[in-house]
Amino acid sequence: MSITITDPALIAQLREAGSAELTDPDGNVIGTFAVEGLGMLPPGVKSPFTDEERAEMRKERSGRPLKDILRDLEARG
Incomplete structure (x- = not known):
């Protein structure tokens, strides 16, 4: 839902x-x-990872392509 606030x-x-x-x-x-x-965390929430750890995680490319996941889900019916 979207609410428009007009009060400046x-x-x-x-x-x-x-x-x-x-x-x-x-x-x-x-x-x-x-x-x-x-990518902002809600107030009061602290990431369990350091900035350096997150940077390393972004470099790692693992997992499956989305098209493969979608194909497998469609095959399940």
Whole structure:
């Protein structure tokens, strides 16, 4: 679902905060907002891998091509 926010002050607050907990008028948490960012972890979550370890993992190319996986899934019916 997509919700469009038109209030410039609210947009500025959300951008400045980076992440925010959204609540209803009674204080019940509806969800969490995070400024869009590729590969960012949610607030409070720390990666178990160092930057160097992640760089090494990106270099390793293993696994199967997606087309092979899709073919096998289609064959299962």
